[in-house]
Amino acid sequence: MPGSGTDHTKPRLDLAGPIVVLVEPQLGENIGTAARAMGNFGLSRLRLVNPRDGWPNIHAKRASSGADDILDNAELFDTLEAAIADCQTVFATTARGHDQAKPVVGPDQAAREISERATAGQTVAVVFGRERWGLTNDEVGLADRIITFPVNPAFASLNLAQAVLLVSYEFFKLSTAGALPFTMPTKSAPAGKEQLFAFFADLERELEKVEFFRPPEKRDTMTINLRNIFTRMQLTQQDVQTLHGVIMSIAEGRKGPARGGVLDGQEAGMLRALLAEHAQGRVPNERGPVRGLSRLLRRNPTDAERALWDGMTKDRRFAGRGFKRQVPVGPHIADLVSFPLRTVIDLVPDQEEDAAGAARAEKCAWLSARDYRVLPVRTAAIQADVAAVLDDLDAAIGSATSEQ
Incomplete structure (x- = not known):
């Protein structure tokens, strides 16, 4: 050496x-x-x-x-x-x-x-x-x-x-014309604008939740200044992925997005079935109950949710695509959603009561009517082969993006 x-x-x-x-x-x-x-x-x-x-x-x-x-x-x-x-x-x-x-x-x-x-x-x-x-x-x-x-x-x-x-x-x-013996290694390509825009959207959304943009009349100026800070850095793709992970870890708390809670996987599944039978506990024109339920579900993932989310966070193909778990979309709660891509991944349990199936169909119809692409994924497929599910999702998301 x-x-x-x-x-x-x-x-x-x-x-x-x-x-x-x-x-x-x-x-x-x-x-x-x-x-x-x-x-x-x-x-x-x-x-x-x-x-x-x-x-x-x-x-x-x-x-x-x-x-x-x-x-x-x-x-x-x-x-x-x-x-x-x-x-x-x-x-x-x-x-x-x-x-x-x-x-x-x-x-x-x-x-x-x-x-x-x-x-x-x-x-x-x-x-x-x-x-x-x-x-x-x-x-x-x-x-x-x-x-x-x-x-x-x-x-x-x-x-x-x-x-x-x-x-x-x-x-x-x-x-030697002043040639240096080595330069900074390029381990990641420069971040594209699409990846940066997705990062900005997630960052600003989380800052909005904690009322960072105050007073409201200064929001536009604060947003521009915030974006300029990151633009001046000339971030690489890996930089943006790391920053995105940092922001989401802070936003989702110390325990992390796929850990914590008081329910095990089976109990978490029972909770979802109960909520589905009662239309996810929706209260018309009120956001509070839906947000509270989304936090409860996020803290108590099922085994299939945990496996899929763990695979997505470790798969570089999904970095920067802006997926989040158990997020309110209107009156509904999406299992996984990417607002920049307007894509929802809907986890379908192996066994589902008629009422729960009807509630799921209503949710998917509501999302589709608002230009969300809904990708159903059966929990049995996740448990059988997570890698194959990720390949299918990547292909579906890629084809949807190319059609736009």
């Missing part, structure tokens, strides 16, 4: 860049860290002029963090003249003005000139001086150009490896 950004399984990028020349480096650690900086940015040719502590140096290897091949192939010279003898263009780095009539460039301009000359087949070197006092006047005099860095003039001294890194970085950035 590679760590700290080092991965030896990836191909190494070696650029046709400049030779790095270190003049009389004093510490092996500085040579090692300079080699590390070179390796970071694709440079590999290192020349050493009379290192103080001799060569090879174990401290350099320890500080190089794996840039061993650069150190192993480093060339050793007695003088700077010998180190740059085969070069056509030489840049000298310095933080001090040496009162010499030479072009002075920053590291970005130097990178451009180095690239041009290397492309033309020239051998280019960048010379770095000693840690304590840099390059002498005579040594700067051997160069064609001077590189200096835009630093604080009152504190201009850079560590040797830092100076090597700045030049290497600018050359690497130019050579």
Whole structure:
């Protein structure tokens, strides 16, 4: 497992860049860290002029963090003249003005000139001086150009490896057009407007229930502001599914939509049968009893309801379609309804009394008359194969959507 950004399984990028020349480096650690900086940015040719502590140096290897091949192939010279003898263009780095009539460039301009000359087949070197006092006047005099860095003039001294890194970085950035080694992974496609509209509808419906939009005359402005918050986020499909789940979990309480209550599955079925025989306890022109019953039914699901709802919440095909359990639709209570899709899933029990069947037929007719598509699902089918039921529902919903 590679760590700290080092991965030896990836191909190494070696650029046709400049030779790095270190003049009389004093510490092996500085040579090692300079080699590390070179390796970071694709440079590999290192020349050493009379290192103080001799060569090879174990401290350099320890500080190089794996840039061993650069150190192993480093060339050793007695003088700077010998180190740059085969070069056509030489840049000298310095933080001090040496009162010499030479072009002075920053590291970005130097990178451009180095690239041009290397492309033309020239051998280019960048010379770095000693840690304590840099390059002498005579040594700067051997160069064609001077590189200096835009630093604080009152504190201009850079560590040797830092100076090597700045030049290497600018050359690497130019050579690779600034391409980053990785970007944010795209694990989910951007959310479509249809999915966002469904999320907004559910969110606003739940906020309406808790009287969030007050005063009423500001509702339109508050709705626009709320939608703009989520639109600016550039949400993915997975983001919307997660947010939708969060909103519905908050709206439906701590116990969750398919747990809780005081009745087991069989008792919950008996409750539904009783309500169906009495037309679901409807009171004409009153919403209170219907809402109270919907909450009671939502808290006490049957085994078939629980299995189907659990399957739908885990099936990504139904995410964002806006289905809710045991919701009042006019004077009736729908087992599952999606208001954005105007689709009702009606669970049909295995055995049903005549009165209950008549009440169900009345409910379905009422819904159909108001442009709701009613999809009947038998509870026996859910208990036999939930996955097959979900496939059938997805196909039916998809065909209905394509017809619209």
